[in-house]
Each structure stands twice: as C-alpha cells, then as structure tokens.
Amino acid sequence: MRLVIAVVAVVAFVGCGASGDRAETEAVVGRFYDAVSRQDGEAACAELAEATVEALESQSGQSCRSVVTRLDLGGGPVAGAQVAATSARVELRGGVSAFLDREPDGWRITAVGCRPQDGPPTERPMECEAEA
Amino acid sequence: MRRWVRENSLALFFLGIFLAALVAQALVGHSDFNNQQLAHQDPTMSLGRYLTSSAFMVDVMENWQSEYLQFTLFILATIFLVQRGSTESKPLGREGTESDEQQKVGRHARPDSPRWAKRDGWRLALYSNSLLLVMATIWIGSWFAQLVTGRVVYNAEQFDHHEAPLSLWQYAGSSEFWNRTLQNWQSEFLAVASMVVFSIWLRQRGSPESKPVGEPHGTTGAEG
Numbered sequence: 001m002r003l004v005i006a007v008v009a010v011v012a013f014v015g016c017g018a019s020g021d022r023a024e025t026e027a028v029v030g031r032f033y034d035a036v037s038r039q040d041g042e043a044a045c046a047e048l049a050e051a052t053v054e055a056l057e058s059q060s061g062q063s064c065r066s067v068v069t070r071l072d073l074g075g076g077p078v079a080g081a082q083v084a085a086t087s088a089r090v091e092l093r094g095g096v097s098a099f100l101d102r103e104p105d106g107w108r109i110t111a112v113g114c115r116p117q118d119g120p121p122t123e124r125p126m127e128c129e130a131e132a
Numbered sequence: 133m134r135r136w137v138r139e140n141s142l143a144l145f146f147l148g149i150f151l152a153a154l155v156a157q158a159l160v161g162h163s164d165f166n167n168q169q170l171a172h173q174d175p176t177m178s179l180g181r182y183l184t185s186s187a188f189m190v191d192v193m194e195n196w197q198s199e200y201l202q203f204t205l206f207i208l209a210t211i212f213l214v215q216r217g218s219t220e221s222k223p224l225g226r227e228g229t230e231s232d233e234q235q236k237v238g239r240h241a242r243p244d245s246p247r248w249a250k251r252d253g254w255r256l257a258l259y260s261n262s263l264l265l266v267m268a269t270i271w272i273g274s275w276f277a278q279l280v281t282g283r284v285v286y287n288a289e290q291f292d293h294h295e296a297p298l299s300l301w302q303y304a305g306s307s308e309f310w311n312r313t314l315q316n317w318q319s320e321f322l323a324v325a326s327m328v329v330f331s332i333w334l335r336q337r338g339s340p341e342s343k344p345v346g347e348p349h350g351t352t353g354a355e356g
Contacts, residue, residue, distance in 0.1 A: 051173060084284045085186055086175050087291035099291050103175050111294050121296035128294060132173070 021083040021102070028107045029090040029098045030078055041065030049101055049108035051132035071129045073113040097126060154192070161188055172292065186284035190312075193278040198316030200271035206324055207264050216352055217332035219343055223353045235260070275313075282309055 028047050035043035045053055045064040053064045060067040075096030082089050086102040099111040113129025137144065158179070165187055166176040182188050206220075211229060215221040226234075233240045237260065241250040248259035258265075279300065286308055287297040303309055327341070333349055336342040340355045347354050 082287065082291075082297050084287035084291055084297065086169070086177065087288040089291050089297065097294075097296075099294055101175055114294055116296070122290065122298055122302065123295065125294045126296075131294065 021088065021107070022081045025081045025083060025088040025090050025100050025107050026078045028100060028109060029081075029092070029112075032098070032109055032112065033073070033075075033078075033092075036069055036071075036073060039069050041067075041069045044068045047109050048112075048130070049103065049110045049132055052108075052110050052112075052130060055132050056130050068130070071113055073129055074115070075113070099128075099131075157191070158183055158188065161191060174292065186281035186288075190278055190281040190285050193274045193281060194312045194316055197271055197275035197278055198313075198320045200267055200274060201317065202320035202324060204264065204267040204271050207267060214352065215328050215332070217349050218328045218352060219331040219341060219355055220328045221352050229260075278312065279304055279309065282312060 032044050032047040035041075035047070041063075042065045045068055048056070048064065048068070056064050056067060073096070075092030075094045077093055079091045079093050081091070088100045088102075088107065090098045090100065092098070095115065097114045098109050099114065100107045101110050111126075111128040111131035114126035114131075115128075116126050117124045162177070162179050162182045165182060168174075169176050177185060177187075210221065212227050213221075214224050214227055216224060229235075232238050236242055236245055237249050237256060238252060246259065248255045251259075283298060283300055283303040286303060286306070290297050298306060331342060334342070335345045335347075337345050343351060343354045
C-alpha cells in the first residue's frame with residue numbers, strides 16, 4: 001500500500017510541478033507581445049530562443065530587432081498555457097499560439113504567431129510567423 | 133541477524149537487484165534522454181530533474197503495470213483454470229475458490245491462522261482476496277501513472293512539432309499509449325504461458341518452481 005501511495009505522490013508531483021512553469025511561460029509570451037507593441041525589438045528578441053533568432057535573421061537578412069516588430073503575429077491577450085516536460089504552448093485569444101522550450105536560463109520562445117492549418121490540430125503542425 | 137538475512141534471502145535478493153536495476157536505468161536513461169534532446173536541439177535536464185520528470189516515470193510505470201497485471205491475471209486465472217502436468221496449476225478437479233475446510237477459514241481455521249481468516253463477514257471476504265486486490269490496485273495505479281506521464285512526454289513532442297496537445301482521454305485512445313501498453317503485455321503473457329507449459333516437461337533440481345526431477349510429466353501441482 002505504501003508503494004501505491006508513493007506512486008500516486010510522484011505522479012501528483014509530476015503533474016502539479018507544471019503550475020509555476022505555466023505562469024512563467026505566460027509571462028514570457030506576455031513580455032514578448034508587450035515589447036512588440038512598444039516597437040522595442042531588442043526586448044522582444046530577448047524572449048526568443050537563440051535558434052529562433054538565427055532563423056529569423058537568416059530568412060530576412062536583417063537583424064532580429066528590426067524584423068521582429070514587423071511580423072504578422074496576430075492574437076490577443078494570453079488565454080492559457082500547457083507545459084509538457086521541457087516544452088510548452090501558450091495560447092492567445094484569436095486562435096494564435098506560441099511554443100517555448102525551457103533553456104538553462106529560463107523559458108524562451110521557439111515559435112510565435114502560429115496558426116492551425118486545415119485538419120485536426122493534433123495531427124497537423126501549425127504554420128508560424130517565426131520558428132526555429 | 134545472519135539468520136534473519138538467510139531466512140529472507142529470496143526477497144532481499146530481488147529487492148536488491150530491483151534497486152540496482154532502477155538506479156542503472158535512471159543513469160543510462162538520463163544519458164539517453166539528454167542525447168536525444170541534443171540531437172533535436174532541445175534543452176537537456178539535470179539528473180535530479182530527470183528523475184522527477186514524466187520521461188523517466190513513463191518508462192518505469194509502463195513496465196511496472198505490465199508486471200503487476202501479469203501476477204494479477206496469474207492469481208485470478210489459476211483459481212478457475214488448470215493445466216495438466218504443470219507446477220503452476222492446482223491439481224485437476226480443484227478449480228474454483230474451494231471449500232472453507234480446504235482453505236482453513238472460519239471454524240476450520242487453525243489456532244495459528246491469520247486473525248481475519250478466523251472471522252466471518254467482510255473481514256474474511258477482504259482477507260480471502262487481499263493478494264489479488266493489492267496486486268490489481270498496484271496494476272491499475274501504475275497503468276494510470278503511465279497514462280498521465282506518457283501524455284506529458286507525448287505532448288512535449290507535439291509542442292516540438294508545433295502541434296496541439298492531446299487531452300488525457302485523447303491520449304488514452306491513442307496508438308502511442310496502446311503500443312507502449314501492449315508491447316509489455318504480450319511479453320508478460322508469453323512468459324507466463326512458457327512457465328505453465330515448460331514446467332510440465334522440464335525440471336530444475338532444487339527449485340520449487342519445478343517438479344522434483346523424477347516426478348512424472350502427468351503430475352499436476354507438485355513442487356520440488
């Protein structure tokens with residue numbers, strides 16, 4: 001019986017450990033959108049993962065700080081977040097999502113301005129304005 | 133102390149190798165997890181974080197649930213089903229839950245029988261099925277833990293692919309969950325069937341899992 005209690009406790013720990021991460025991921029995406037709305041490209045790029053910054057710069061041929069404020073991000077305020085291990089999705093009102101990875105110094109956005117394609121959203125990757 | 137160890141050596145041996153295997157699994161699992169993460173350009177985890185992660189838990193739970201299911205089914209099936217010549221079967225003709233006299237319960241209990249075996253009502257009913265109930269509870273609990281932690285791991289991949297996550301019910305109906313489950317079940321069922329059948333004709337001198345070496349193949353339920 002102790003074994004059962006131990007297993008339930010560990011599963012509960014694994015399941016509940018994400019609540020702090022949810023708030024953190026929502027805050028990161030909130031800061032990113034705030035920075036974009038202020039036209040503060042440098043602050044917005046600071047919330048992106050390094051690989052996403054590199055992809056954005058190589059695709060546009062411009063610096064991240066100058067291109068990030070011109071992306072068609074869409075979406076309203078943050079509506080909620082789901083965290084799974086080292087990855088997360090933050091949903092914004094209007095059906096737009098951002099995806100994040102937990103990096104050594106905290107959560108960083110790996111894809112932003114993501115919209116579902118035709119078909120089941122659990123089977124079709126979303127199309128994103130910027131992604132690693 | 134030495135006597136206590138000798139008298140409990142079977143349980144101590146298996147608990148010891150269980151812990152050693154679990155520690156080894158944790159270490160190599162952590163290394164493998166981080167290799168996979170780096171290959172996908174995803175962040176790595178410290179050992180401490182990995183041990184409380186769903187990635188480690190799902191690998192442990194999917195094996196636990198199948199082992200406990202194996203013994204739950206074995207205990208249940210051997211009440212009603214028999215196999216001529218097998219050490220794992222009761223003698224033919226004793227199928228079922230047997231009489232109170234055969235089970236030494238109620239007024240047939242011995243002075244040194246367990247306390248609840250001498251009682252009537254729910255205590256006797258509960259104690260009479262306690263082995264099956266505990267095994268089944270651990271099976272269900274670990275299977276549910278596999279479901280919860282497996283979904284987290286699956287959704288982490290969904291997020292990496294920029295796809296929407298699955299709800300618990302969606303994951304419970306997914307091919308990934310059932311593939312993890314059935315790949316363990318089939319091997320457990322094969323192992324039990326092998327033990328039941330092999331013990332008819334094959335022997336291991338000195339093991340209670342085998343008949344005595346000279347026992348005829350047709351003898352059922354004999355242990356050496």
